[in-house]
Amino acid sequence: MNNTIHPCIWFDGNAIEAATFYCDIFSNSKITADTPMVVNFEIWGKKIMGLNGGPMFKINPSISIFVNCKTVEQTTEIYNRLAEDGAPLMALGKYDWSECYGWTKDKFGLTWQIMQGAEEKICPSLLFTGEKFGKAEAAIKFYTSVFDNSNIDVLQLYPNETPFAGKVLFSESKVNQFNLIAMDGPGEHAFVFNEAVSFVVECQNQEEIDYYWNKLSEGGQESQCGWLKDQFGISWQIVPAILGKLMSDPEKASRVVQAFMQMKKFDIEKLIQA
Secondary structure, three states: OOOEEEEEEEEOOOHHHHHHHHHHHOOOEEEEEEOOOEEEEEEOOEEEEEEEOOOOOOOOOOEEEEEEEOOHHHHHHHHHHHHOOOEEEEEEEEEOOEEEEEEEEOOOOOEEEEEEOOOOEEEEEEEEOHHHOOOHHHHHHHHHHHOOOOEEEEEEEOOOOOOOOOOEEEEEEEEOOEEEEEEEOOOOOOOOOOOOEEEEEEEOOHHHHHHHHHHHHOOOEEOOOOEEEOOOOOEEEEEEOOHHHHHOOOOOHHHHHHHHOOOOOOOHHHHHHO
16 A cells, blocks of 8 residues: 655644745745645655644644755755744754754744755654653554555664663654654653644545554544544544545535535545535
């Protein structure tokens, strides 16, 4: 099963402003869809969905966007642009793991980790804190077992001589070729995973929807309209790949919305019939 996965960011009615801001900062970026509900855009070839969801959920640093830049100059420029009217979480500077690194919240509330590395790369980063602290390794092993074409590229644990021995200092995985970073975050943090950043899995048929829904919701929590939380508190949207096409048909869109508002797990046949 070669399903595409991409992050979805929950905005309070300003998804197009955010997407425009990001695409202006990153080269080779573009907005690919702009509707009242959803704005899709790409940064360095990676799809991101912006959802105009309203004020219900607020973005926090539990899931950030990790960006590798080729040079210190590029790192500095992108960090400074993203930090405009935002708030720094870790000042831009030299750290043990990079010549140039910084973590900042942008003016829309999304947090970014910007680092000088070997190549240009962008992907989400999960920070397991509070009651989820220590579960990063179990989570990435679970995700790479659920999805085909997955592997753990880096798994670096805290050294034995530290209080956090055995916990994940840094990890990097491919989940069906979707890059994902995960870390355990020690200390007190006033944030946990929520629906403000979720992961969308596009499925080709009902069999795939059933498979991912059952696997990812086990030990978690089912919600409405294809949403669920897994056992680690991460939110997923398990959706049919045909949904965008159905929603783009002016005659069918309202009936499709009415149909899936009644669903927890998506039923493709009922959507088509609507």
